[in-house]
Amino acid sequence: MENVNSAIWPVLLFLAVLIAIGLWCNRSLKHSRDFQRDFYIGGRNLGGVVLALTLVATYGSVSSFVSGPGIAWQLGYGWVVFAAPQIITGFFILGVLGKKMAVLARRTGSLTVVDLIDARYGSKPLSVLLALVLIVFFTATVVGQFIGGAQIFAAITGYDYKIGLLIFATVTVIYTSSGFKAVALTDAVCAVLMLTGMATLGYSIVSSGGGLDGIEMTLSKQNIGDDGCSNLFKPDAGGALPYTLLFSSWLLVGFCTLGLPQSMVRCMSYKKSSNLSTAMVVATIVCGALMIGMTLLGVLSRGVIITKPQNGTDAVIPLLIVNHMSPVMAGITIIGPLAATMSTVSSLLIASASAVARDLVKQVKGETYLTAQSPAASKKVAVTTTLVLGAISILLALYPQDIVVWVNMFAFGGLESAFMWCVVLGLFWPRMNTRGAVLGIVLGLGLYVIAMATGWKFMGFHNIVIGTVAGLAGSVLGSLSAPRPGIETMRIFFPHKLSS
Numbered sequence: 001m002e003n004v005n006s007a008i009w010p011v012l013l014f015l016a017v018l019i020a021i022g023l024w025c026n027r028s029l030k031h032s033r034d035f036q037r038d039f040y041i042g043g044r045n046l047g048g049v050v051l052a053l054t055l056v057a058t059y060g061s062v063s064s065f066v067s068g069p070g071i072a073w074q075l076g077y078g079w080v081v082f083a084a085p086q087i088i089t090g091f092f093i094l095g096v097l098g099k100k101m102a103v104l105a106r107r108t109g110s111l112t113v114v115d116l117i118d119a120r121y122g123s124k125p126l127s128v129l130l131a132l133v134l135i136v137f138f139t140a141t142v143v144g145q146f147i148g149g150a151q152i153f154a155a156i157t158g159y160d161y162k163i164g165l166l167i168f169a170t171v172t173v174i175y176t177s178s179g180f181k182a183v184a185l186t187d188a189v190c191a192v193l194m195l196t197g198m199a200t201l202g203y204s205i206v207s208s209g210g211g212l213d214g215i216e217m218t219l220s221k222q223n224i225g226d227d228g229c230s231n232l233f234k235p236d237a238g239g240a241l242p243y244t245l246l247f248s249s250w251l252l253v254g255f256c257t258l259g260l261p262q263s264m265v266r267c268m269s270y271k272k273s274s275n276l277s278t279a280m281v282v283a284t285i286v287c288g289a290l291m292i293g294m295t296l297l298g299v300l301s302r303g304v305i306i307t308k309p310q311n312g313t314d315a316v317i318p319l320l321i322v323n324h325m326s327p328v329m330a331g332i333t334i335i336g337p338l339a340a341t342m343s344t345v346s347s348l349l350i351a352s353a354s355a356v357a358r359d360l361v362k363q364v365k366g367e368t369y370l371t372a373q374s375p376a377a378s379k380k381v382a383v384t385t386t387l388v389l390g391a392i393s394i395l396l397a398l399y400p401q402d403i404v405v406w407v408n409m410f411a412f413g414g415l416e417s418a419f420m421w422c423v424v425l426g427l428f429w430p431r432m433n434t435r436g437a438v439l440g441i442v443l444g445l446g447l448y449v450i451a452m453a454t455g456w457k458f459m460g461f462h463n464i465v466i467g468t469v470a471g472l473a474g475s476v477l478g479s480l481s482a483p484r485p486g487i488e489t490m491r492i493f494f495p496h497k498l499s500s
């Protein structure tokens with residue numbers, strides 16, 4: 001019991017800090033002159049470092065600490081190759097979308113990604129469809145994050161799974177209800193603690209494995225292929241990772257992350273251009289260190305845990321923390337995956353709440369209904385929606401599933417298939433129109449979901465390739481077969497085209 005108590009105190013302190021940040025941000029909301037702007041995008045006042053850290057913390061999740069390293073333990077350095085494209089994520093999203101979305105969001109008064117899409121296409125069915133897609137995939141991801149976080153909490157502290165779930169999930173839902181600023185600041189704290197957890201875990205693995213030389217020697221004797229060499233050192237993991245799948249990773253966790261609405265909304269929330277430049281540099285460094293670092297630690301952990309755990313590869317990191325770290329260090333290290341879970345969940349929850357409380361209400365009731373609401377009424381709807389969605393996710397998470405990483409990757413692909421071409425082409429291709437957006441979503445998302453549900457694959461590629469190619473084809477064909485956007489849309493989104 002003493003060991004458990006020693007491990008739980010750092011976690012409780014961490015949770016208390018997050019609650020305190022939430023309460024402080026909630027107080028500032030009471031004096032807000034524009035509640036909806038402050039609640040959904042933090043008043044567009046994020047600095048560069050906070051912008052970078054909230055972007056990375058949102059992108060990183062519990063699978064980055066549990067399932068991802070677990071698969072790396074099984075497949076070796078090939079999984080590090082699969083994870084490598086994540087290095088570009090922060091730089092790419094901010095570099096491509098950051099300035100354009102910030103300018104257009106201010107110009108159109110948009111507070112959410114669906115807001116901006118509505119301003120671009122002016123289609124109620126399209127906006128409703130995307131809001132519903134966002135809610136479904138975000139809820140699935142939140143449930144997966146809650147499951148993974150609760151499992152690692154229970155494994156390390158010894159508390160019951162349901163108790164762990166209720167503790168950290170409730171804290172997350174509470175501070176998220178204080179709005180985007182609370183989410184961004186707690187994300188920044190979580191990003192730092194994720195790096196701290198990775199550092200303490202790495203030190204423990206290297207020490208327990210007899211140093212890097214000792215670990216490499218151990219790895220060289222495992223999973224021997226037909227050529228007499230360890231498959232753990234091969235880029236394709238001895239055939240377990242086809243090169244077509246490795247190529248797919250550059251889309252799934254690389255270029256197509258442009259289609260993740262939880263990342264897009266960060267591009268609408270910073271204060272000035274210099275913040276964007278700072279964020280691009282910081283996000284690249286932190287994202288690369290965290291995503292590649294944790295995957296690499298998964299490979300190195302096989303030098304410590306040689307046989308596959310009975311509960312599967314998801315148990316590798318929890319076993320390392322429990323069996324090879326002191327209780328206090330274990331308590332500090334567990335904060336890493338919990339921080340990854342909570343930062344992802346809070347970002348998805350507030351985006352889901354905005355899809356319900358703002359995007360759907362706007363389409364059903366109209367813009368004038370939203371603007372006519374008092375700050376008190378707006379706050380009541382936003383906070384209530386956040387709490388309800390959080391409660392639903394907690395209830396669903398009471399029935400845990402295995403391999404959280406696959407849930408996460410499925411949702412990634414679904415959101416990318418639905419949003420990427422609709423937003424990217426909508427921002428950069430004047431010819432893109434409503435028919436192109438709808439057809440791109442129907443073909444891209446539809447074929448992606450069908451392929452994932454049936455297990456069908458094309459030449460070993462991940463099905464994000466099907467969703468991306470089909471979505472692009474549908475967007476282009478649909479746009480070319482319908483009239484060009486109206487003059488008002490061109491004036492707002494492409495004024496340089498009119499002047500030329």
